[in-house]
Amino acid sequence: MWSLLLAALLTMSLAMQAAAQARPESFADLADRFSPSVVNITTATTVAGREEGSPIVPEGSPFEDFFREFQDRNRGDRAPRRSSALGSGFVISEDGFIVTNNHVIAGADEISIEFFNGKTLDAELVGTDEKTDIALLKVEADSPLPFVSFGDSDLARVGDWVLAMGNPLGQGFSVSAGIVSARNRALSGTYDDYIQTDAAINRGNSGGPLFNLDGEVIGVNTAILSPNGGSIGIGFSMASNVVKGVVNQLQEFGETRRGWLGVRIQDVTEDMADAMGLDAAKGAMVSDVPEGPAMEAGMKAGDVIVSFDGVEVDDTRGLVRQVGATQVGKTVRVMVWRDGKTETLKVTLGRREEAEAEAVPAAQPGAEVPLEKDLMGMKLSSVTSDLAEQLGIDADTEGLVVREVDEMSDAYEKGLRAGDLITEAGQQKIETVADLETRVEEAREAGRKSILLLIRREGEPRFVALPIGDAKDE
Known part of the structure; x- marks a missing residue:
C-alpha cells in the first residue's frame, strides 16, 4: 500500500515539474496550420517626377553647354514614375477580408496580395485608421480562403x-x-x-x-x-x-466612429489630489468643457472623472481609449469628484471624428479690476488692454496675468511662465489678486497643502497645484 502511495506521489511530482517546465519543442505545427492565412502585400504608387531646377552654372560659363547636354540626357527623370513597397497582412474571413497596417498601403494606386501558395489577387481598400495604423483590404477569391481569428x-x-x-x-x-x-x-x-x-x-x-x-x-x-x-x-x-x-x-x-465626451483633460498629480481632497492621484481632471456632450450633461471644469460607464478611470490615457471604444450615441454614466463628493452625470456621447472636423474653440472667461502684486513667486496683474493685445485675448477677460515668475519658486518648477493667465483658484473663478489671496487663505484653513489653479496658455487650459506654504507677500 505504501509503495502504491509513494508511486502516486512520485508521478504527481514529475507531472508538476513537467508542467512547470513546459515549453514547445517546435513551432512547426503552428506555422503549418496558419501560414496559409498570412499574405505578402505589394503596392504600386505613382510618384511625381523631379522638376527642372535653375541652371547649376552661371550663364555664359564655359561649362554651360556641357550641363545643358547633361540635363537633356536626363530629362526623362522628370516624368512620373512607379514606386513599389512591400508589407504583410493576414486573412480574417473566408470571404477575403485582410488586415494590414495603414502605412503599408498609404497612397497606393494598386494593391496586390500574394498568398502562401503563390497565388496573387488584386485587393480593394475598404478603409483605414491612421490613429491605430490599421487598414482593411478585400479580395475576391473563387473559393473560401483560410483565415485566422483574433484572440483576447x-x-x-x-x-x-x-x-x-x-x-x-x-x-x-x-x-x-x-x-x-x-x-x-x-x-x-x-x-x-x-x-x-x-x-x-x-x-x-x-x-x-x-x-x-x-x-x-x-x-x-x-x-x-x-x-x-x-x-x-x-x-x-x-x-x-x-x-x-x-x-x-x-x-x-468603411471608417471609424469613435465616441466623444467633449472635454479637455489632464492627469491628476499627488499635489492636485491633496488640494482637492482626493484619496489618491487617480482619475482625469477636466480642465475645460467646450460646447458638446459633457457640457450638455452639466460637467464643469475642475471635475475629476473617476468612473466612466461603470469602469474606474486611472488616468487620461485610459479614459480616452475607453471613450473612443464606446458606441456613438450611447448614454453612459460618468461619475465625477466635485466639491469634496462624487456626482453621477448621464452623458450621451457624440462622434469624435465630427468634433475634430469642427475644431471646437476653447471657452474664454470675462472682466478684471486693474491691480498688480507679488504672490506665490509670481508678479500678477489684472488684464489691461496692452496685455490683452500682447496675449491675443479679449480686453474684458477675467483672471490674472502672470507678468514674471521667480525661477527659484514652486510656480516656476510647476511650469508657470510669464504670459500665463490664471482664471480659477480653488476651483472658483478669480477676478482680482484679492480673490486669489482669499482662496489661498481658505485652502490653508481647510488644512490643504496646495491650491489648485486653472492656467490658460494660448487658450489651452491646464490645472496646476501650487504649495500654499509660499503664499505670502513678497
Whole structure:
C-alpha cells in the first residue's frame, strides 16, 4: 500500500515539474496550420517626377553647354514614375477580408496580395485608421480562403511565447519566435496599446500577425525600435483588442466612429489630489468643457472623472481609449469628484471624428479690476488692454496675468511662465489678486497643502497645484 502511495506521489511530482517546465519543442505545427492565412502585400504608387531646377552654372560659363547636354540626357527623370513597397497582412474571413497596417498601403494606386501558395489577387481598400495604423483590404477569391481569428490580447502576459509571421525585408514568408516583453506600450498615438516583443520583426513585417500558442492573433506587427533599421529585439504589435474594434467599424462603415465626451483633460498629480481632497492621484481632471456632450450633461471644469460607464478611470490615457471604444450615441454614466463628493452625470456621447472636423474653440472667461502684486513667486496683474493685445485675448477677460515668475519658486518648477493667465483658484473663478489671496487663505484653513489653479496658455487650459506654504507677500 505504501509503495502504491509513494508511486502516486512520485508521478504527481514529475507531472508538476513537467508542467512547470513546459515549453514547445517546435513551432512547426503552428506555422503549418496558419501560414496559409498570412499574405505578402505589394503596392504600386505613382510618384511625381523631379522638376527642372535653375541652371547649376552661371550663364555664359564655359561649362554651360556641357550641363545643358547633361540635363537633356536626363530629362526623362522628370516624368512620373512607379514606386513599389512591400508589407504583410493576414486573412480574417473566408470571404477575403485582410488586415494590414495603414502605412503599408498609404497612397497606393494598386494593391496586390500574394498568398502562401503563390497565388496573387488584386485587393480593394475598404478603409483605414491612421490613429491605430490599421487598414482593411478585400479580395475576391473563387473559393473560401483560410483565415485566422483574433484572440483576447488582455490575457497575454509578460513572458508568454509569441510568433511573428510575415514578409521581412521582402524575403518571402518567414516565422520568428519570442516572448511578450512588455504590455500596454504607448508610442505616439492617442489610442496606442502596443505589445512589446523580442520576436524578430523587420521592415516588411509591418501588418503581419503576432500569434499566441493557441494560434490566435493577439497583435498586428507595426513598428520596431532600432538605431540601424534592423531588428534588435524590440518590436511593437498593436493589441488585438484595439484592432478588433477598428476592423469591425471599417467593415461596417468603411471608417471609424469613435465616441466623444467633449472635454479637455489632464492627469491628476499627488499635489492636485491633496488640494482637492482626493484619496489618491487617480482619475482625469477636466480642465475645460467646450460646447458638446459633457457640457450638455452639466460637467464643469475642475471635475475629476473617476468612473466612466461603470469602469474606474486611472488616468487620461485610459479614459480616452475607453471613450473612443464606446458606441456613438450611447448614454453612459460618468461619475465625477466635485466639491469634496462624487456626482453621477448621464452623458450621451457624440462622434469624435465630427468634433475634430469642427475644431471646437476653447471657452474664454470675462472682466478684471486693474491691480498688480507679488504672490506665490509670481508678479500678477489684472488684464489691461496692452496685455490683452500682447496675449491675443479679449480686453474684458477675467483672471490674472502672470507678468514674471521667480525661477527659484514652486510656480516656476510647476511650469508657470510669464504670459500665463490664471482664471480659477480653488476651483472658483478669480477676478482680482484679492480673490486669489482669499482662496489661498481658505485652502490653508481647510488644512490643504496646495491650491489648485486653472492656467490658460494660448487658450489651452491646464490645472496646476501650487504649495500654499509660499503664499505670502513678497
